[in-house]
Amino acid sequence: xxxxxxxxxxxxxxxxxxxxxxxxxxxxxxxxxxxxxxxxxxxxxxxxxxxxxxxxxxxxxxxxxxxxxxxxxxxxxxxxxxxxxxxxxxxxxxxxxxxxxxxxxxxxxxxxxxxxxxxxxxxxxxxxxxxxxxxxxxxxxxxxxxxxxxxxxxxxxxxxxxxxxxxxxxxxxxxxxxxxxxxxxxxxxxxxxxxxxxxxxxxxxxxxxxxxxxxxxxxxxxxxxxxxxxxxxxxxxxxxxxxxxxxxxxxxxxxxxxxxxxxxxxxxxxxxxxxxxxxxxxxxxxxxxxxxxxxxxxxxxxx
Numbered sequence: 001x002x003x004x005x006x007x008x009x010x011x012x013x014x015x016x017x018x019x020x021x022x023x024x025x026x027x028x029x030x031x032x033x034x035x036x037x038x039x040x041x042x043x044x045x046x047x048x049x050x051x052x053x054x055x056x057x058x059x060x061x062x063x064x065x066x067x068x069x070x071x072x073x074x075x076x077x078x079x080x081x082x083x084x085x086x087x088x089x090x091x092x093x094x095x096x097x098x099x100x101x102x103x104x105x106x107x108x109x110x111x112x113x114x115x116x117x118x119x120x121x122x123x124x125x126x127x128x129x130x131x132x133x134x135x136x137x138x139x140x141x142x143x144x145x146x147x148x149x150x151x152x153x154x155x156x157x158x159x160x161x162x163x164x165x166x167x168x169x170x171x172x173x174x175x176x177x178x179x180x181x182x183x184x185x186x187x188x189x190x191x192x193x194x195x196x197x198x199x200x201x202x203x204x205x206x207x208x209x210x211x212x213x214x215x216x217x218x219x220x221x222x223x224x225x226x227x228x229x230x231x232x233x234x235x236x237x238x239x240x241x242x243x244x245x246x247x248x249x250x251x252x253x254x255x256x257x258x259x260x261x262x263x264x265x266x267x268x269x270x271x272x273x274x275x276x277x278x279x280x281x282x283x284x285x286x287x288x289x290x291x292x293x294x295x296x297x298x299x300x301x302x303x
Contacts, residue, residue, distance in 0.1 A: 002036075003043070004076060007069045009036035010048060014066050015138065017056050025138075040065075077275050090118040092277035097126040097142035101220040101240050102264070106289075107143065114284050121277055140278045145262040155265040156282060159289040161237045162261035165200070166250040170230040178253055181207045188232035189213040190223045198235050202257045235259055264289075 012022035013033060023030045041048050048062035058066060077092065098107050103125050111123050126139065143158070165184075167175070176186045181200035189198070189211035197208045215226050220240055227234035228249055236250075238261070244250040266282045 003040075004073070006036040006039045006043075007072060009033045010040045011066065011069050011073060013037055013049065013056060014058055014062065019056060074275070089120055090277045090280055091120040092275055093122040093124060094275075094278055094281050095124045095126065095138055095140045096281075097128065097139045097144075099143065099145065099220075100127045101224075101237065102143060103127045104221070106239050107285075110285055110288055113288070114281060117284075118277075118280070121281075123281075140268065140275070141282060142267045144265055144267050146265055146267075147263065153267050153269065155267045156286060158264045158266055158286050160261060160263050161239050163235050163237050163259040164241050164245065165198075165233060165235055165253045165257070165259060166241055166245065167227055167233045167253055168230040168249065169251055171227075171232065172251055172253065181205070181209050181254065181257060184209050184211050184233065184254075187211075187213075188215075190226045190232045190234040191216045192220065192223060192235075193218040198259060200254065200257045200259055205257075237261060 009022065009026065009028070009032075012025055013019055016022045016025065019030050019033050019037075023033045026033065037049065044065060046061045046065065047059055048065055050057045050059055096103075096107075104127070107125075111125075115121055115123065145161075172178075177183055178187065181198075184198065184200070191211065191213050193216055196210060198211050200207050200209055213232050215223070215231060217223055217226075220237060223234045224236055224240050224244075226232065227236065228244065233253055241250060245252060266285065268278070268282075
């Protein structure tokens with residue numbers, strides 16, 4: 001019995017709730033995975049899973065065994081990384097969940113440099129603007145724009161990205177008067193599905209505007225493209241908008257005001273069993289973006 005492979009199979013079945021899905025992720029046959037789980041049950045003399053034609057779920061003993069199983073697998077993975085570190089090498093796969101816009105731009109730039117420095121590492125990106133389930137998706141670290149991480153998670157703040165109110169020159173040329181935040185109510189605003197209010201701040205005011213518009217999306221790239229097409233005013237993170245502001249494809253509206261941005265956090269489940277390669281990746285992002293943070297701020301932002 002290959003105990004490590006068997007434990008890995010059991011862990012994947014528990015996470016997926018399915019022998020077939022676990023087999024697909026492990027690149028094994030369903031029969032191989034089933035036999036591995038049976039080997040673990042025989043070894044421990046415990047029934048670990050409830051099996052039905054529709055569902056696979058953990059028994060009480062299985063839930064307890066899974067905790068120890070994950071600790072063992074994580075420790076072995078960390079041991080492998082530490083062994084390679086004696087040769088100054090980082091080895092391993094990192095699963096990163098990231099917002100789509102961030103993943104396509106500044107994160108991809110950082111990953112390019114990281115894998116050049118550590119060619120024996122692999123990065124698997126899960127791009128989504130929804131909060132990923134760290135356990136269900138087997139995510140090592142999730143990058144999320146949130147004000148305050150959940151208390152059950154461990155998080156490290158990486159940077160702060162400001163936002164900018166912007167529109168195409170074509171839209172601005174034919175737009176109604178736009179001098180104060182309240183004037184936004186007269187305009188077609190391009191909305192992210194996560195919010196119906198824009199906070200607009202100056203040195204003497206702080207307003208929350210219940211903006212409205214005929215286009216709504218759950219992904220910033222769609223709102224950016226809509227603004228470029230002259231369809232309305234968008235509230236875009238500067239890492240997406242700065243390039244188009246510099247090129248003149250977008251122009252800032254209400255330049256005497258600003259919209260406070262968001263903190264970007266690296267969120268993960270545990271420090272204790274975190275692989276060295278994952279820790280190194282988070283450290284790399286924190287250092288890189290701390291040095292480059294000015295790139296993600298409006299030059300005229302007052303914070």
